[in-house]
Amino acid sequence: MEFTFNYQSLSPLIEASVREGRPISQLVLAQQAAQMEMSEEEIYRQMEKNYRVMAACIEPGSRKNLRSTSGLTGGSAYKMRQVSESGKSLTGSLLSGALYRALAVSELNAAMGRIVAAPTAGSCGILPAAILTMEKERGLSERNCIMALFTASAVGMVIANTASLAGAEGGCQAECGSAAAMAAAAITELAGGTPEMVGHAVAIALKNILGLVCDPVAGLVEIPCIKRNASGVAGAFVAAELALAGIESAIPADEVIWAMKKVGDAMSSSLKETAEGGLAATPTGKKLHDQVFGQEGAPAGCHSCRGCTSGK
């Protein structure tokens, strides 16, 4: 088949999906097979491996005694899971289930566990939490869940091509924001939403996180990154729920992505992964830095390093 989309913007993909009467995930898989000169089955199997690595993060990530290498974080996924599984959570098993899974994957990352960058290591909890929660709570097939990763990836490719996925370039909106937009797209497709609804979910998710800065305490992927993964998956469900109700984003997804790029460009470098501003610069943030690295080690983080600007 002819592919009329190229991941430079989302709208041609949505239009193609409407025109063909097929979900976005199927079009993306077919296009990727043609691009990579592999069969659809081979590419699907490779994605299946990624999904299973994601799923395997939940148990070790929600262990009670899990601690990060720095000793600063760990154990929140355990607490959240206890409440979620007791049935006494405030927001019900869907949202609380997503929250503990996002914390689990993210805390496992901080503890040197095995994760899938989705799209980055810092935002690796959001997409797995969204899809695994849909699988468990809504009884979806693993196959559908794996297919939804293609929809999410397409959104990620458009953002990578036209804005950025790196906190050092665009702040946290580029990492957790992009992950939330990808997750919102996946959830919307999994819940039976139309391709247009997927587009609105992406727009809403990204709009709601626009401007979020990257201000890691001590330069480590822990504080506030781990809780922002929980917040990111919650935002993805908010966006999907609104879109599935037929609520539209006044600003189209492609323009929201453009705005995200402009906001990232305008952001001070002290708020882009340098650990010089925001929460990293608070008295407690500095104290935690000294606790991990000693007072000799100043300044924290990767200030002079532009190594992470490649998009991952």
Place this chain on the structure above:
Amino acid sequence: MNVFDILGPVMIGPSSSHTAGAARIGRITLALLGAPAVRADILLHGSFAKTYRGHGTDKALIAGIMGMETDDERIRFAPELAQDAGLQVNISTGEIEGAHPNTARITLTDAEGRQVSLQGSSIGGGNILITQVNGMEVQITGQYPTLIVLHRDAPGTIAAVTEVVAETGANICSFRLSREAKGGDAVMNIELDSLTNRSLKEQIQALPNIFSCTILEPV
């Protein structure tokens, strides 16, 4: 770009440049040594020096030196595993002038006392650049099959090596030469599009003026 650039790689956290890249630098050093190391002296510079404890960069480097892949779940236990395996590790921090912020200098020693030293940087997204081997300048990315040929600087040596490469049908995608002094030790680093003949190593080693040839598979 494809979907696996967005969802992937599968890696050990928390940071692709501080863990995945570091493990790859360690693995390349081991490949150059060509035998298990009994001693590793590691100098960390820049962000590696300042944040290695929080990011686990030391663990990732040691894991790589022991041959582990970037997604090996044993990485976080690498220091203990090294001790069990009889690998003595010394880590220090310092300034390496002009080096990229995420840089390590590693000297490995094997059981027979042979040594190799290397300087490498983690340049983002798990990508690396090796900039020195035994004090001589190189540029190795680990993305292509790479030949590291230590030799004596003598006329005709490069031509002889590239002729052997050409005879195997391999295409050279980058070539770099560095030498200590005229007529002294020199190193060629040759990246190939693909490795077509595994006997290339022996064929090059049989040429005059060649001290050693190491083939590095992509890591």
